[in-house]
Amino acid sequence: MTWIGAIRRAGRIVEPAPSAPSDRMAPPAGVTGSLQLRHVDCGSCNGCEIEIAGAFSAVYDAERFGARLVASPRHADGILATGVVTRNMHDPLLNTLAAVPQPRVVIAVGDCAVDGGVFRDGYGVVGSVADVVPVDVEVPGCPPTPAQIVAALRSVTGR
Amino acid sequence: MSTTAGRGALVSGGSTTAVGAAGLVLGLSSIFGGGVHLRIGWLLPLVGVRFDVDPLGGLLIALTGAVAVVVGVYAVGYARHEHWSVLTLVLLPTFVAAMILVPAAGTVTTFLLCWELMAAASLALVLADHRRAAVRSAGIVYAVMTQLGFVAILVALVVLSAAGGADDFATLATRGGAVASGTRTAVFLLTVIGFGSKAGLLPLHAWLPRAHPEAPSPVSALMSASMVTMGIYGIIRIDLQILGPGPTWWGLTLMAVGAMSAVFGVLQASVATDLKRLLAYSTTENMGLVTVALGAAALLSASGAPTIAAIAITAALVHLVGHAAFKALGFLAAGSVLASSGLRDLDRLGGLVRSMPVTTAMFGISALGASGLPLGAGFVGEWLLLQSLIHAPTQGDPMVALAMPLAVGAVALTTGVGIATMVKAFGVGFLARPRSTQAADAHEMSRGMAVGMGLAAASAAVLAVAPGVLGPVVQRVLAVLPAVGGDTAGPHLGAMLRLPGIPGSMSPGVIAVALVLAVIVAVGLGRWGRSRRPAPADVPLWACGADELSPRMQYTATSYAEPLQRVFDDVLRPDTDIEVSHFAESRYLIAKVTYRNRVEDPIERGLYAPVVRAVGAVAERVRRAHNGSVHLYLAYGALGLLVVLLVVR
Ligand code: SF4
Numbered sequence: 001m002t003w004i005g006a007i008r009r010a011g012r013i014v015e016p017a018p019s020a021p022s023d024r025m026a027p028p029a030g031v032t033g034s035l036q037l038r039h040v041d042c043g044s045c046n047g048c049e050i051e052i053a054g055a056f057s058a059v060y061d062a063e064r065f066g067a068r069l070v071a072s073p074r075h076a077d078g079i080l081a082t083g084v085v086t087r088n089m090h091d092p093l094l095n096t097l098a099a100v101p102q103p104r105v106v107i108a109v110g111d112c113a114v115d116g117g118v119f120r121d122g123y124g125v126v127g128s129v130a131d132v133v134p135v136d137v138e139v140p141g142c143p144p145t146p147a148q149i150v151a152a153l154r155s156v157t158g159r
Numbered sequence: 160m161s162t163t164a165g166r167g168a169l170v171s172g173g174s175t176t177a178v179g180a181a182g183l184v185l186g187l188s189s190i191f192g193g194g195v196h197l198r199i200g201w202l203l204p205l206v207g208v209r210f211d212v213d214p215l216g217g218l219l220i221a222l223t224g225a226v227a228v229v230v231g232v233y234a235v236g237y238a239r240h241e242h243w244s245v246l247t248l249v250l251l252p253t254f255v256a257a258m259i260l261v262p263a264a265g266t267v268t269t270f271l272l273c274w275e276l277m278a279a280a281s282l283a284l285v286l287a288d289h290r291r292a293a294v295r296s297a298g299i300v301y302a303v304m305t306q307l308g309f310v311a312i313l314v315a316l317v318v319l320s321a322a323g324g325a326d327d328f329a330t331l332a333t334r335g336g337a338v339a340s341g342t343r344t345a346v347f348l349l350t351v352i353g354f355g356s357k358a359g360l361l362p363l364h365a366w367l368p369r370a371h372p373e374a375p376s377p378v379s380a381l382m383s384a385s386m387v388t389m390g391i392y393g394i395i396r397i398d399l400q401i402l403g404p405g406p407t408w409w410g411l412t413l414m415a416v417g418a419m420s421a422v423f424g425v426l427q428a429s430v431a432t433d434l435k436r437l438l439a440y441s442t443t444e445n446m447g448l449v450t451v452a453l454g455a456a457a458l459l460s461a462s463g464a465p466t467i468a469a470i471a472i473t474a475a476l477v478h479l480v481g482h483a484a485f486k487a488l489g490f491l492a493a494g495s496v497l498a499s500s501g502l503r504d505l506d507r508l509g510g511l512v513r514s515m516p517v518t519t520a521m522f523g524i525s526a527l528g529a530s531g532l533p534l535g536a537g538f539v540g541e542w543l544l545l546q547s548l549i550h551a552p553t554q555g556d557p558m559v560a561l562a563m564p565l566a567v568g569a570v571a572l573t574t575g576v577g578i579a580t581m582v583k584a585f586g587v588g589f590l591a592r593p594r595s596t597q598a599a600d601a602h603e604m605s606r607g608m609a610v611g612m613g614l615a616a617a618s619a620a621v622l623a624v625a626p627g628v629l630g631p632v633v634q635r636v637l638a639v640l641p642a643v644g645g646d647t648a649g650p651h652l653g654a655m656l657r658l659p660g661i662p663g664s665m666s667p668g669v670i671a672v673a674l675v676l677a678v679i680v681a682v683g684l685g686r687w688g689r690s691r692r693p694a695p696a697d698v699p700l701w702a703c704g705a706d707e708l709s710p711r712m713q714y715t716a717t718s719y720a721e722p723l724q725r726v727f728d729d730v731l732r733p734d735t736d737i738e739v740s741h742f743a744e745s746r747y748l749i750a751k752v753t754y755r756n757r758v759e760d761p762i763e764r765g766l767y768a769p770v771v772r773a774v775g776a777v778a779e780r781v782r783r784a785h786n787g788s789v790h791l792y793l794a795y796g797a798l799g800l801l802v803v804l805l806v807v808r
Contacts, residue, residue, distance in 0.1 A: 040704075074701055092704030099701045 014061045018147075021155045025136065028077045028105040032158035033066035037107070038076040040096050042129060043119070044083025047143040048110040052080065054146035055153070062150050066157040073097075078105030078136075078156075084112040084119045085126045097133050105156055108135045109149060111142040118142070165239050171248035172235030172607070178252050179227025182259040186221025190214045190635050196265070203268060206326060211265030214635040215400070219262035219392045221632075222480055223385040225618065226487050227255040233491050233611025234377040236604060240498050241375065247287040254280035254381065261389050266327040267320045271313060274389075278305045281386060284378040285370045297369040304356055304366040311353030312393065315346045319397070322346075328401065335401040343402055347409055350397045351416065358390025359443040360450060361420040365763045368427070371439035372503060376494020379435060383442045384487035388479050391449055395475075395640070399457060403642035407558055410458025414562055417450030418569035423730070423762070425573045429580040430724050430731055430758045432716040434493045434503045437584055438486065441529055444573060445482045445537070449475045451566055452544045455551065460642060462556045466660050469649040471547040472640060473633050477652075478540025480629060481622050485528030485536040488615035492522035495608050496588070500601040505584065505716035510593035514601045519589045521612040526581035528619050531574045533670050536619040539626040542665060543650065543658075545570055550661045576723065583719045592710040624671045627652050717756060724758065732761040 027035065041049065055062045056069060070076050073096050085093060097106070108129040111117035116128045129135055139152040189195045189212035200207040212220065234251060257277035264270035282305065286298040320326050322342045323334040338346075356363035367387070371379045398409065424443030431437040452475035459468035493503070495518045502508055512519045528536035548567045553560040593599035603609070621628060630652035637649045651657040655666045702708045724733050736755040742748040784795075 072701065091706060095699070095702070095704050095706065098699060 013059055014064075015059055015147075017064070018151075020159065021151045024155050024158060025105075027156060027158050028103045035067045035078070035105075035153065035157045036070045036076045037067060037078055037080045037153075038071075038073040038096065038100065039069055039080045039082070040089075040093055042081055042083045042089045042093050042113065043086030043125070044110065044112060048082040048112070051143045051146050052082070052109065052149060055149040057146075060146040060150050062153050065150065065154045065159040067153040073099040074101070076100050076104070078107060080107050080109060081113050081129045081133075081135075082109045084116050084122070085129055085132050086124050087126055088124070090126050090132060093129075093132060105136045106133055107137040107139065107152060107156070109139045109152075110144055111140055114138045114140050167245065167248045168235050168238035168243065171238055171243070171251050172231045172233070174231070174252040175234060175255050176228050176231030178255045178259065179224045179229075179231055182220050182224025182227060182255070184224075185212065185259070185263075186217040186219070186224055189217035190221065190632055195263075203272065206266065206268045208269045208272070209265040209327060210260070210263045210269065211327070211329060212263045213639050214632075215392075215395065215639050216262035218476065218480075218632060218636050219385075219388065220259050222388065222483050223255065223258045223262075226381060226384045226483055227259075229487060229611050229615045229618075230377045230380050230491070231255075231611075232614060233380075233494075233608050236607035236611075237375070237377055237494060237498060240604065243287065243375070247284060247375070250280050250283050251377070254284055254378075258381070258385055258389065262392050265329065267316045267331075268326060270328075271309075271316060274312065275309060277386065277389070278309060281305075281378070281382055285374040285382075287375050287378070288373070291373070294373045297366075297373040301366040301370040304363060308353045308356035308363065311349045311356075313353075315349035315353060315397070318342060318349075319346045319401070328396065332401045335403070338402070343405070347398055347402060347405060350393060351412065354390040354393035354397075355416060355450075356390070357393070358387050358446045358450070359420070359424075359439075360390070360416050360446060361423055361443070362762050362766055364420065364424070364443045365760060365767055367443055368431075368436050368439040368760065371442070371490075372433055372435035376435070376490050376497060379438075379494070380487040380490035383439065383490055384483040387442055387446055388483065391446060391453070391475070391479060394450070394453060399453065399472075399642055400640055403457060404460050405457060407458060407461050407556070410454045410456070410461055411558060411562055413454030413457060414451050414566055415454075417447045417452075417454055418566055420444070420447030421451060421573040422447070422569050422576075425576045425580060426723075426727050426730055427758070427760065429576050429583070430720045430733070432505045432720075434496065434505055434508070434584060434588055435490065436503075437505075437580065438489050438493060441489075441577070441580065442482075442486060444577065445478065445486070445529075448541065448544060448570065448573065449478050449482070451570065452478065452540075452547070455544070455547055455563075455566065458559060458562065459547070459551055462554050462559050464552050464554065466647045467547050467551050469637055469647045470543055470658055470661070472637065473650050473652070474540050474543035474547055476633050476636060477543060477626060477629055478537065481528060481536040481538075481540050481619075481626075484615060484619040484622050485525045488521055488612060488619055489525035489529065491608070491612045491615060492518050492525060495604045495612070496522075496601065498608075499604055500597045502595065502597050505588045507595040508588045508593070508598045509591045509710065509713065510598055511589045511601055514593075514599070515589075515603050517603055517609050518612070521616050522589060523585055524616045524619055526585040528623065530578040530581040532578065533667065534623050534674065536622045538623060539656070539667060541570065541574060543656075546658055546661060546663050550658075550663070579720075579723060583716055587714060587716045587719060591713050594710050594713065594715070624667050626656065626667060724756075730761070731758050732764075733758045 039052065054060060079097060079100060108114050112119055113129045119125055126132060137152050137156060139148055141148055185195060195212040197210040198207060202208040238248060257273055257280050260273040261277055264273050282298065282302050285301055286294060288294050320331065322338045323331040325331050325334065359367040371383055374382065421444050424440045424447055428437045428440035428444060431440055452471045456468040456471035459471060496511065497503055499515065527534065531537045531541045545567065548563050548570065551559060551563045633652060634649060650659065655664055657664045700708060724731055734757040738753040739749055740751045742750050
């Protein structure tokens with residue numbers, strides 16, 4: 001049973017939970033500890049995606065605070081937007097947000113999503129996420145660390 | 160022109176219905192009121208024509224009559240719309256009459272005469288639209304195969320009547336057991352080949368998926384619902400009634416042929432994209448199931464289990480009738496789709512539920528029957544068949560112990576794939592959004608066609624919910640089939656189906672009532688729940704972020720069947736081509752991807768093509784002798800005369 005041995009040798013690899021962030025918002029669906037998010041890549045360099053994957057990995061484990069990534073906006077309480085909004089992704093972003101039931105939350109992850117970041121003046125760029133849809137939570141950084149992302153998610157899940 | 164066409168259609172459809180109604184009355188009266196006998200001495204020199212209708216023939220006559228009534232009503236509207244020629248109009252009732260005469264025939268000569276009349280009439284009807292090349296090629300295939308089948312039947316019956324020393328079936332039935340075993344074997348094999356080709360059994364099924372789609376739809380309905388059952392009738396009459404009970408291997412042969420036909424037919428149907436071709440392969444499948452039941456009956460009565468054999472033969476008869484109802488309906492519904500949109504290709508249909516709601520409902524009833532689910536017309540027959548196979552006592556016979564589980568597996572596989580096939584035909588063809596402008600412009604056809612389909616649907620529904628109506632009929636038919644357990648009590652077909660000696664019973668009526676109640680409760684609860692929730696919001700359809708869904712994004716028949724096609728790759732042998740063309744600048748940029756997928760009949764390719772090639776090669780040789788020179792032909796004549804003179808010297 002090598003895999004049982006492997007599990008035992010690895011032990012707990014998850015980071016100990018830091019204390020909950022202080023600046024909280026009310027959970028959109030009214031339930032603490034349950035936040036279903038649809039991720040929308042509006043034109044990111046994929047750096048932010050790697051960090052989001054890290055935030056949901058076994059080490060940072062955002063799911064223990066109640067945040068989950070889901071496959072369909074119909075199942076979601078909000079969207080997790082990364083990258084500058086490019087022309088091609090402008091309409092899909094609006095369509096996706098329209099498909100999320102209200103009340104909903106928009107979390108902008110990374111400098112690009114917050115204010116355009118390094119791509120701000122590019123020819124194919126519409127603007128930051130906040131220029132297109134109202135943003136509730138911003139996570140600055142290029143890319144933000146998984147710990148920062150987890151902290152931002154916890155400010156919404158309330159755990 | 161249009162009034163003439165209309166009058167012609169009315170006369171043709173009306174007389175078809177009249178002939179059908181007469182057949183229905185004749186069939187039922189001969190089942191319940193004793194046999195009908197008729198002798199016309201002058202019609203055929205030397206032997207005369209003789210008709211004896213017993214309950215078995217009566218069942219087939221009544222079945223054909225019922226199908227013809229429905230088809231006649233439907234054909235009034237259809238023939239007017241399609242501007243049928245006078246020949247076609249005349250041949251439709253003729254074909255029906257010939258089909259009614261086949262099971263009525265009391266002697267071998269009469270039978271052969273009627274059989275050939277039926278074959279010729281159906282061939283001419285298949286060729287109704289002979290201007291299209293596909294129709295002509297289907298006609299040739301059908302003509303060759305039906306005549307080869309006729310040759311087999313002719314030889315078999317002539318040998319049989321010579322060996323039995325009589326021409327009429329009644330006398331032959333009493334002497335059948337005394338025929339030498341070698342002759343019996345030869346007759347059995349020849350009749351299985353001949354009648355099997357008419358019933359669309361493997362490997363002589365190839366005419367079916369060609370002729371059925373190309374024939375006008377009312378003709379397809381007649382052919383598929385009643386003409387193929389004449390093949391089954393022949394097998395029952397000659398092999399089970401006259402020659403039976405045969406040795407064990409007869410039953411095993413029938414079961415093997417039937418199981419292979421069922422599985423192969425349903426697999427081909429599952430990947431077919433042509434709606435009528437799909438229905439045609441489904442006919443092969445269902446006739447295969449009936450043949451499995453016949454084989455099981457023969458095997459079980461040979462191994463000494465007549466009660467279970469009676470259940471199997473009941474399964475065959477019930478399924479024959481059920482199949483006639485749902486298959487006629489299926490072809491008629493496909494016919495109205497074809498008449499309205501000009502399409503048979505499922506990949507281009509869709510969305511008919513909104514534009515043709517009646518036809519959609521009709522096809523739905525037919526598909527439910529074809530999938531063998533409860534409340535479908537095919538369910539009771541398949542249930543009886545499975546019961547007889549599962550509960551067959553082995554009596555220490557290893558062949559029975561081996562054959563029955565294998566047959567159960569084949570029937571189960573057939574039913575499973577059959578459900579997928581019918582979900583495909585109904586879901587892709589009728590639901591969703593139209594995949595082409597023709598499908599979008601489709602509209603409901605004439606009232607007569609709807610009435611015809613409605614009649615067929617009503618009988619399918621009655622057969623599905625109350626198969627008890629067949630109870631008395633089946634009982635009388637069983638009484639004339641003592642060789643396959645007909646002299647036992649037989650299963651009880653009433654409101655509750657009870658099987659003698661088997662702890663199994665079932666009531667489709669109760670299932671139907673329970674389903675209706677469940678639907679009412681579910682709808683009521685849904686209404687009640689909705690009244691307590693806030694009003695629903697209107698939001699756009701989720702299309703993965705894109706602006707709208709297009710019909711091209713839907714499942715097609717091909718894509719739906721792709722997993723099945725992959726699983727059964729070895730049997731279906733699909734022909735798949737993927738062509739990728741790149742831009743000239745870079746191999747990494749793709750300009751176009753072409754995907755082509757064709758599933759041909761592997762048996763046709765593997766078995767028929769070499770034969771056709773060989774015949775072609777021989778014909779080519781023979782052709783060299785025909786060079787058009789009159790002198791040469793005169794020389795041939797002189798040579799021939801010389802040979803004759805030498806021989807008879
Ligand atoms: S913020 Fe940085 S890492 Fe994230 S998408 Fe923009 S450039 Fe990439």
